Amino acid sequence: MTLAIFPGCLVTYRYPEYEKSAYVILEKLGLKGMFIPEFTCCGSQVLESVDEKALTALSARNLAIAQSHGVNTLVALCGSCTFELLRAKKEMEEGERLSEINEVLGKEGLEYKPDENFNVMHIVEFLTQKGLFEKIGELKRDDIDVRVAIQEPCNASRPLSLHPGMDCDSFNRKLRGLIDITGASICDFAYERRCCGGTMLAFDEEVGRRLVALRYAALKESGADFIINACPNCQVVYYLYPFVVDKKYRKKESRLPSALFFTQLVGLCLGAGLSELGLERHRDRGIIKEMLENRGGH
């Protein structure tokens, strides 16, 4: 297996700690993730709103770049990237636009070659594959017994037509399975499976603001100490927006649970340090340290 991580633009620009903590987990599992320095954005939703053909070609280009490095397992961190890469892959494999798009890519010396051994998946899918999931359990060093709420990333597992063999609960089971390994207890959160609403903040901020306010209220009700994300769009909703834009959430009494990437929580349970997981740059690092030090029996 030749593996590479596809970070996408939001992780690259705002959340390199998600990428870093993903590499840390791979390393603990004895796997090497190849770094591809020329991947671009997947174009999700923005380019799709303007030019669908360019959208498919852009994702096909990223797939072709991966293949040109000999990669056969491409692991995306973002829900939207997962969706775009899988959709382009399917469209290219179904053949209709393969030659047309390869003609465009050919001018850069690139070609996407349909290959049944070339796989694209979200990192939750990757880490819960048979063998790896069990290995994470075996390598576990520490119980991270905190209370968490989970936000499922919509585009990582939907539409189901891009995920043969999965049912509508598969992804949620896998994500919860990984969180269970860490020793964290999962609180009921009304929007766990109902979309973070994050992309609306980009397309119609007023509607987005009303959507996320509902989620913040439910999150505070959940009793969780942390909200666990598996997509940078969700991290914008729970980490960036309530602090940078809607400043009322900065006040101590209205503070939301700290937002973490699931890879950071899994990394902690595998014994990785705060700094290698990018947690030293977290806005709530003081609170996080305190919580980790004071948790039961630690």
Place this chain on the structure above:
Amino acid sequence: MNDVTCQQCGTCSRICPIEEIEPDRVLSDLFFEKEINPWLCCSCHLCTDNCPEALSPRDKMFAIRRLKIANGFKGGERLLKYIRLLKERGFLFPVDDDTNQERNALGLPELDLKKISCGMSSFFENIRTYRT
């Protein structure tokens, strides 16, 4: 597009996360050429996965967006700003040397910004010439 299979069962409206704040909107109006705001979609695909007729209101929303943009829709400035960044830098956000410095601080390898930017110019130019 064959939209006549929509039975107006209301499943998409009920399952759409936007329904909670726009309860009067009838999502299936999309399939009957009634005016609907195509920007109110968070692309969660819940409607696509639950439509008993295997239609995709979500995909239809994006098709209407493209039609509006092609017809000179005013108000898409923010969207076009993102597209400009994509064409110039390869990302929807202003990724630059600072991005690489942050990566360095975390022990992550650097992006090849020059190669990305040159690649994007070629790519969008190649698409344009292919079409003309």
